[in-house]
Amino acid sequence: MDHQLLYILLALYLGVTVFLGYLGFRHTKSAKDYMIAGGNVHPVLMALAYGATFISTSAIVGFGGVAGVYGMSLLWLTACNIVVGIFVAFVFYGIKTRQIAHALQVKTFPEFLGARFDSPFIRKFSAAVISLTMPLYAAAVMIGGARYMEEALNISYTSAVTVFALIVFVYVFFGGLRGVIYTDAMQAIIMFSGMVILVILTYSMLGGVTAAHAKLEAIKHLVPASLAAKGHQGWTAMPAFGSELWWFVISTLILGVGIGVLAQPQLAVRFMTVGSSKDIYKGLSVGSLFILCIPGVAYTVGALSNVYFFEHTGNIALAATAAGGSAPNVDKIIPLFITQAMPEWLKYLFLFTLFSAGMSTLSGQFHIISTSISYDLNPKGGRSDKRTLLLARLGTLFGxxxxxxxxxxxxxxxxxxxxxxFFGMCTSAFLPMYTAALYWPKITPQGAIWSMVTASVVYLLVVLFVHEREAAIFGVCSKIFGVSTLAVAPWTYIDPLVITLPVSSLVLVVASLLTQPVQQAAVVK
Known part of the structure; x- marks a missing residue:
């Protein structure tokens, strides 16, 4: 397949995307259309949009690359995604969220929380948290798509980021959530098709399922000594129980992302887009199949890429990304595997798969950022639908x-x-009070506020001064105290969520019980 055909296919893909965004624009006449797509979306479209927004280039490229380093232990995350991210999210959170949201006539996740507790502060604080932290997650998604474009099209990283970002920006800016959901459904189908073909070709190339896994087990002696010392036991096994890598896989990846999905504002708002609770039940099977395929394939192929690179280069996957003297980069394992191991036609099909994965998630992220800034942080600013739409689109530009x-x-x-x-921050700040808002009548606004604020502050402090991986990235602890972290093992590698989620839950319960409204005694006449 030559580049001329690629450009034709790319033009066709972008043309359909623009057309669907235009349909969204044509049907976006009010704030309700922009915020929740009118509240009458088909359940299959909702489920596809939910899955496409949930699973992004972050999962395929980023976590697929992590599986290339740590192995198939990440498949436990897929199981958690299905059980928690689909079944629990739809049945125990989605239905109640839709019912309460429709009763309160709310259009966004921060507005939902604020109206449920009759607290403007909760609405604004949660919107601020989303606005300030969502760009970090969105940047991760953008990097995933750009890294593959860089490899597949042989263009600069700067050009790849610019093109990727502009395409998403245009159709979210004009189409609102209707445009997002229309394109998400199309992109979900492309993602599903691309990943099914990828796993079939990978196993075929490595001699079949049994042979491929046997080969992966046979090269466990190639695990770098530095990783083995931290608990790595090969790409077909879990890290050693209680080791640094075990805590990373369990607390950061499986717990942090697997449970964190329940408190994702861009996903919670999807439940507000359907017309009835029955529609949420109808989307269960579609959502489950989608999640089983996309991340399940990414994590499997990421681990198996070690076999391919060993057979063709003598190196494991991470070492292969350092060819030519560059630094090893876990984010390049999947792009490098696709571009080197797969046939030319799949390389371009996978490009559209990643386009779809990245754009579907980024569109939802930009939409949430825009509504948080324009609608929730400034609830009096949109006195008319026209002004609300203008402010929302300016919020998209900011994001x-x-x-x-x-x-x-x-x-x-x-x-x-x-x-x-991002998942950890949202889980710590929102999940306890979101859950209590749905199921615990004794929760008070004061309890919700103290839980949310305490969790946000504690999570930030742990990230900056305790958890070594993030503390080293931000460098605040090093600049102030001259060391990368103030803690000692095992707290330096146990995910912040393990600390902040119990703290947030405890504060919520204690503060709510201490601030129960005083019952007025009946007056006896």
Whole structure:
């Protein structure tokens, strides 16, 4: 397949994307259309949009690359994604969220929390947290797509980021959530097709399922000594129980991302887009199949890439990314494997798969950033639908600029770390009070506020001064105290969520019980 045909296919793909964005624009006449797509989306479209927004280039490129380093232990994350991210999210969170959101007539996640507790502060604080931290996750998604474009099209990283970002920005800016959901559904189908073909060709190339896994087990002696010392036991086994790598896989990847999905604002708002609770049940099977395929394939192929690189270069996957004297980069394992191991036609099909994965997630992220800034932080600013739409589109521009700048500034191999950071912050700050808002009548506004604020502050402090991986990236602890972290093992590698989620939950319960409204005694006449 030559580049001329690639450009024709790319033009066709972008043409359909623009057309669907235009349909969204044509049907976006009110704030309700822009925020929740009118509240009457088909359940299959909702499920596809949910899955496409949930699973991004961060999962395929970033976490797929992590699987190339740590192995198939990441498949436990896929299981957690299905059980928690789909079944629990849809049945126990989605239905109640849709019912309460429709009763309160709210359009965004911060507005949902604020209205549920009758607290403007909760609405604004949660919107601020989303606006300030979502660009970090969005940048991780953008980096994933750009890294593959860089390899597949042989263009500069700067050009790849610029093209990727501009395409997403245009159709979110005009189409609102209707445009996002229309394109998400199309992109989900492309993602599913691309990943199914990828796993079939990978196993075929390595001699079949049994042979491929046997080969992967046979090269466990190639695990670098530095990783083996931290608990790595080969690419077909879990890290040693209680080791540094075990804590990373369990607490940061499986717990942080697997449970963190429940408190993702860009996903919670999807439940508000359907017309009834029955529609959420109808989307369960579609969402489960989608999650089983996309991350499941990415993590499997990431681990198996070690076999391919060993057979063709004598190196494991991470070492192969350092060819030519460059620094090893976990984010380049999947792009390098696709471009070197797969046939030319799949290389371009996978390009559209990653386009779809990245654009579907980025569109949802930019949409949440825009509504948080224009609608939730400034609830009195949109006195008319026309003004609300204008402010929302300006918010999209803000999110686009910050995300793009971060994509250029973040260090190598940061995709999985940045994703886990955002999931961890949202889980700590929102999940306890979000859960209690749905199921615990005794929660009070004061309890929700203290839980949210305490969790946000504690999570930030642990990230900057305790957890070594992130503390080293931000460098605040080093600049102030001259050391990378103030803690000692094992706290330096146990994910911040393990500390902050219990703290947030405890504060919520204690503060709510201490601030229960005083019951007025009946007056006896």
């Amino acid at each position: 686009f600029v910050i995300t793009t700048l971060l994509a250029f500034q973040l260090p190598l191999g940061v995709i999985a770390v940045a994703t886990a950071l």
